[in-house]
Structure formats: C-alpha cells, structure tokens
Amino acid sequence: MHTFLLVVILVLGFIITVQIARATEFVSIIQGEEKTRKQSNRINAVLLLIFLFVGLFGVYWAHHTLGDKILKLGTAASDHGIKVDKMLTYTLIATGLVFFVTQILLFWYSFRYQERENRKPYFFPHNNKLEMLWTVVPAIVLTILIAFGLVYWFQITGPAPENAATVEITGSQFKWEFRYPGKDGVLGKKNYKYIDESQDNSLGLIWDDVATHDDIVSGGPLHLVVGKPVKLVIGSKDVIHSVGLPHFRLKMDAVPGTPTTLWFTPLKTTKQMIEETGNENFVFEIACDQMCGAGHTAMRGEIIVETQEEYDQWMATQKPQYQIAVLDKQEPAADSTAAVAVASIADENK
Structure with missing residues (x-):
C-alpha cells in the first residue's frame, strides 16, 4: 500500500508539472514570447539575488547553531590528528575562498547584468591567458594539497616506532x-x-x-x-x-x-x-x-x-x-x- 501511494504521488506530480509547463506556454503565446521572456528574466534575477543572501545567511546560521555538534579543528587527540586538522584547515581556506567569491559573483552578475533593452551582450569567446590562469593556479593549489595528504598518509600507514x-x-x-x-x-x-x-x-x-x-x-x-x-x-x-x-x-x-x-x-x-x-x-x-x-x-x-x-x-x-x-x-x-x-x-x- 505504501509503495502504491508513492507511485501515485509521483505520477500526479509529473502530471501537474506537465500541465504547468503547458499553461506557461499558452501564456507566452497570448502575451508574446519576447515580453514573457523579459518578465521571466526579471523575476529570475530577483530570485537569484534573494537566494544569494538567504544562502549566505544559511551558512552563517548553520555554523552558529550547529557548530558545537561537530568536531572542531584543533581538538584532535592524536599526533597524526593534529596534522590532519592542519591539512583540513588549508583545504577549507583554499576552497572556501573560491566558493564564496565565485558564488557571490555568480548570483550578483545574474541580477546586475540581466537582459535590458538598452544593453547589448558582449561575447568573449576565447582568451589564452585567462584560460591558462584558471587552469594552472587550481592545478598548483590542488597538487600542494594532495602532496600534504600523501605525506601524512605514508606517515600514518608507515612503520610504527620501535616502542609502539x-x-x-x-x-x-x-x-x-x-x-x-x-x-x-x-x-x-x-x-x-x-x-x-x-x-x-x-x-x-x-x-x-x-x-x-x-x-x-x-x-x-x-x-x-x-x-x-x-x-x-x-x-x-x-x-x-x-x-x-x-x-x-x-x-x-x-x-x-x-x-x-x-x-x-x-x-x-x-x-x-x-x-x-x-x-x-x-x-x-x-x-x-x-x-x-x-x-x-x-x-x-x-x-x-x-x-x-x-x-x-x-x-x-x-x-x-x-x-x-x-x-x-x-x-x-x-x-x-x-x-x-x-x-x-x-x-x-x-
């Protein structure tokens, strides 16, 4: 019975989604495709900006309220654990910086540079220097992080001290x-x-x-x-x-x-x-x-x-x-x- 109800819910959800898509298509025909597209762009741009602020607040809230329920960096109870905490700290700094910069720019640009009648798009198809930059820099950072991990791994799994x-x-x-x-x-x-x-x-x-x-x-x-x-x-x-x-x-x-x-x-x-x-x-x-x-x-x-x-x-x-x-x-x-x-x-x- 439980499986049957689940299947029915999934089928109904699919039917509702199809009907909403068809209704949206009819509205765009009545109002005009270009007008509908511009209206959707404005709505999506605002929603993306709201999502940016709500998401960043969510990160802060989760850290503030749930921080005491996880293992904190710097509390490791073993010699190898101290090194692992350091490696994790370096990883979070590198990936965290990239995460916040890219996500803020992504949602802000979606709002700031939405489609407008007085704005023409600028096509930027290729740039060797830029592509080299965003390929080489991450490769170097990741190689350093991997090197830390390999060194610590070989220490942990290597020969133990004689008095062990x-x-x-x-x-x-x-x-x-x-x-x-x-x-x-x-x-x-x-x-x-x-x-x-x-x-x-x-x-x-x-x-x-x-x-x-x-x-x-x-x-x-x-x-x-x-x-x-x-x-x-x-x-x-x-x-x-x-x-x-x-x-x-x-x-x-x-x-x-x-x-x-x-x-x-x-x-x-x-x-x-x-x-x-x-x-x-x-x-x-x-x-x-x-x-x-x-x-x-x-x-x-x-x-x-x-x-x-x-x-x-x-x-x-x-x-x-x-x-x-x-x-x-x-x-x-x-x-x-x-x-x-x-x-x-x-x-x-x-």
Missing part, C-alpha cells in the same frame, strides 16, 4: 574484538579455520603456537596508554568494515583476509577529554565507516585512553584467552601442569 604497542582489531557484523599481546609483546598466529565461538575461540587463534598462550582477547572497550605509540593491526571476519577514529582523525578499512595497519600516539586521556568537553559521558569512539549491513549504524566501539599505571592495573585483571578456552576447561584431576601454566601466565601479565 600492538593491538589487533577485528570487525564482524556487528561488533569489534580486540587482541593484546602478553608480556612477550607478540601476537600469536591465527587462522579463520579455527574460529569456533562455542570453544571460546572467536578469532581463530592457533593454540599450538606458544605465542598465543598469553594473548588477551576482549570485546571492549579498547584500552590505550596516553603518550605511547600504538600500532593497530586491522582485519575482518566477514565483510569489509572500516575502523573510524573521529577524535584521532584516522580511518582504515578492515578487509577480510588482508590485514591493514595504522599507528598513532594518543595525546589526551579520556579524563582530560571529559574536562575539555564538559561531557561526563564522553568516550573516544570507534565507528564503522563502511556500510556493512543492516546493523551498520549500531557497530560502535569505545576507547579508553589512560595512564600507564591505570593500563597496567586493568591488564592485571585480564585472563589470557588460552586460559579461558583451554586450561579452565581441563579436568581438575588431569595433572598439575595446567595449574602451573595458569600461574605462570598470570605472573607474566602482572
């Missing part, structure tokens, strides 16, 4: 999962063939690889240390997702079977951002920036940026996934090796 922490982020419909290396600082091997939710192995970790025995798996929030570089190893278990970090000004796609990486250094803790924003419920957000299905808009993660001491305290409360999936499920009477392994892993993570 490593965290793996895996997306699936519709959630994020995080894996931290244990004391060895190495993420163990995994394979999608080993994924088994019923056996507490949602990431497909290979238990035969000793490096997986101290890996911590968490459904969130993601914990990071302020002032310490972190390398994110990003992947997906099903479709393409995208790790969007708006407060850090970063984004990277999560592609099934093809790990991607980026690194950055958080500069502000969650507590500092709560004080700066005045929002006691503030959290650093992980948004999926790639349409990934019906639950895409609900695929949201959180990040807690804290001090090293707070991070260590949190890490000490976490159990390695190997302990949860394997050791805790062994028979109590199996042998004492399991108890020794649990104690060893717990001591390493403290």
Whole structure:
C-alpha cells in the first residue's frame, strides 16, 4: 500500500508539472514570447539575488547553531590528528575562498547584468591567458594539497616506532574484538579455520603456537596508554568494515583476509577529554565507516585512553584467552601442569 501511494504521488506530480509547463506556454503565446521572456528574466534575477543572501545567511546560521555538534579543528587527540586538522584547515581556506567569491559573483552578475533593452551582450569567446590562469593556479593549489595528504598518509600507514604497542582489531557484523599481546609483546598466529565461538575461540587463534598462550582477547572497550605509540593491526571476519577514529582523525578499512595497519600516539586521556568537553559521558569512539549491513549504524566501539599505571592495573585483571578456552576447561584431576601454566601466565601479565 505504501509503495502504491508513492507511485501515485509521483505520477500526479509529473502530471501537474506537465500541465504547468503547458499553461506557461499558452501564456507566452497570448502575451508574446519576447515580453514573457523579459518578465521571466526579471523575476529570475530577483530570485537569484534573494537566494544569494538567504544562502549566505544559511551558512552563517548553520555554523552558529550547529557548530558545537561537530568536531572542531584543533581538538584532535592524536599526533597524526593534529596534522590532519592542519591539512583540513588549508583545504577549507583554499576552497572556501573560491566558493564564496565565485558564488557571490555568480548570483550578483545574474541580477546586475540581466537582459535590458538598452544593453547589448558582449561575447568573449576565447582568451589564452585567462584560460591558462584558471587552469594552472587550481592545478598548483590542488597538487600542494594532495602532496600534504600523501605525506601524512605514508606517515600514518608507515612503520610504527620501535616502542609502539600492538593491538589487533577485528570487525564482524556487528561488533569489534580486540587482541593484546602478553608480556612477550607478540601476537600469536591465527587462522579463520579455527574460529569456533562455542570453544571460546572467536578469532581463530592457533593454540599450538606458544605465542598465543598469553594473548588477551576482549570485546571492549579498547584500552590505550596516553603518550605511547600504538600500532593497530586491522582485519575482518566477514565483510569489509572500516575502523573510524573521529577524535584521532584516522580511518582504515578492515578487509577480510588482508590485514591493514595504522599507528598513532594518543595525546589526551579520556579524563582530560571529559574536562575539555564538559561531557561526563564522553568516550573516544570507534565507528564503522563502511556500510556493512543492516546493523551498520549500531557497530560502535569505545576507547579508553589512560595512564600507564591505570593500563597496567586493568591488564592485571585480564585472563589470557588460552586460559579461558583451554586450561579452565581441563579436568581438575588431569595433572598439575595446567595449574602451573595458569600461574605462570598470570605472573607474566602482572
């Protein structure tokens, strides 16, 4: 029924448009084509001038009333984010200047130089210097902006500092999962063939690889240390997702079977951002920036940026996934090796 009504509305709208066009044509025949054309030109010229002022006021109003609802330039919470904000500032200055100049001239000229009986049009078909100017100048400006973007991109996706922490982020419909290396600082091997939710192995970790025995798996929030570089190893278990970090000004796609990486250094803790924003419920957000299905808009993660001491305290409360999936499920009477392994892993993570 809803579809039928929509089709009927569209058909009626088309019929009304055709009838208005025909009525306009009949009026022009009665009044005379030239008189009708001049009258239309005057009306359109006035409307364009009104649209200019209303549009400029709309830009001001939107900025004034909605400015607090968007991320502001200069508030980035990561080292790379500061550079991205600078690049965006340069881009807005260049494109904003062109936008306002061209739009004001466009609508003003439409009003100022409308058709009049005592005015003859001046045809300006070709000018090599002018064409060279409006081709070369934009090309140079855009090349500079692109160069900034490429430099920052290679920095973000390039090798992370040697002291950087490593965290793996895996997306699936519709959630994020995080894996931290244990004391060895190495993420163990995994394979999608080993994924088994019923056996507490949602990431497909290979238990035969000793490096997986101290890996911590968490459904969130993601914990990071302020002032310490972190390398994110990003992947997906099903479709393409995208790790969007708006407060850090970063984004990277999560592609099934093809790990991607980026690194950055958080500069502000969650507590500092709560004080700066005045929002006691503030959290650093992980948004999926790639349409990934019906639950895409609900695929949201959180990040807690804290001090090293707070991070260590949190890490000490976490159990390695190997302990949860394997050791805790062994028979109590199996042998004492399991108890020794649990104690060893717990001591390493403290």
